[in-house]
Amino acid sequence: MAGLTLTVVSPEREVLREDDIDMVVAPGIDGELGLMPRHAPLVTQLQAGTLRYRSGGDERYLTILGGFLQVMQDTVTVLADGSERSDEIDVERAERARAEALRELEEARVGGDDATVIRARLALLRALARIRTAQRAGRG
Amino acid sequence: MANPLELRRRIRSVENTRQITRAMQLVAASRMRRAQDAADAARPYAQEVLGLMQQLVAATGDDLLPPMLQTRPVEHSAYVVMTTNRGLCGALNTNVVRQAMEDIEESRASAEVSLIVIGRRGRTSLARLVPMLAAFTDISDRPTAADITPIARLVMDGYLAGDFDEVQVVYPEFVNTLTQRPTSLRLLPVVLPEDADPRDADVIFEPDPATVLEALVPRFIETVLYETLLELTASEHSARMVAMRAATDNASELIDALGLTYNKLRQAKITSEIIDIASGANALAQRA
Missing domain, CATH: 4.10.860 (DNA Excision Repair, Uvrb; Chain A)
Incomplete structure (x- = not known):
């Protein structure tokens, strides 16, 4: 089964674009939101928090300073007001x-x-x- | 001009000028590349915001559209005019101001006009012509998305409060290094381009389309303003680069011309000295 494609963009740059992701957990406006492949199409607001995603055995983390998330055909797009990878x-x-x-x-x-x-x-x-x-x- | 000493001094001064214009040209070239990179980096977000807006508008009923997407009769227009803080960039600001004045005159036929200016150049030249609501002259050379927030707030609050019924932006569009086209764009009310490929309609919206749309509209306005600001920056540096290259070329030509005159003068002087000596020697020889 193909994984998710995750794209995180902020007004100033593209923060992340990665394929073959097993799971994304995002800070939804009403609480954490877990996304796996073949998720139904979804548009939601995000609050400030941590977005984490799992790829292979690794779990990685991004800051999200609020924004929007869209799921469409195994593509997760995050429009963050601001975002940084954990190492940044x-x-x-x-x-x-x-x-x-x-x-x-x-x-x-x-x-x-x-x-x-x-x-x-x-x-x-x-x-x-x-x-x-x-x-x-x-x-x- | 007949004085060789004066000529030499003049040549040296033009050489100094050329050194400065050449340095400015190089600096502008590197800043232009940086500004273009920033514009490229901002594009993915802008595209996603636009796509999401279209999707949300399609999903929201016409009667639930947020006010910033609803048109109303225009009795009062606001113009955001984008100019540079610094000069020496050719006709860039003149062209933007001229375009803005044309549009404003047209609007004035049927509505009142207020002005919001970005950049010192525009503030100086437009201050006498149109009542000015605000001027932003402290925007950095490497604008960030945060730089746009106060301007976006101002136009959105004004629009929502009914102070004005439309907002136009006039800015220099960066076409390429040689061409910057003064362009007008309507920022408010928002009118979206037709969606080329409408996305799947069967979408879950959390909490609901109208709420998400309402939250997204300010981001959209900020994005459009940020993009025009990046266009302004790229235009400024490319216009300055071209202007400074022309200045450098002119200085080189002038130096050549002055050098020629100087050499002619020098040779004429030498020739006349030789004639003097020769005729003196001749006179002596004849006497002997």
């Missing part, structure tokens, strides 16, 4: 971003406006997505 993640920078976002959230709790809270929360989610992806890949 700058863990230190993500840690700093997490600390910064937490600090902003703390400050905003005392009389900050909604926009600041939303922005800080999004930044926190992005930082966490990166950190967790790196951790799962055995880095950091």
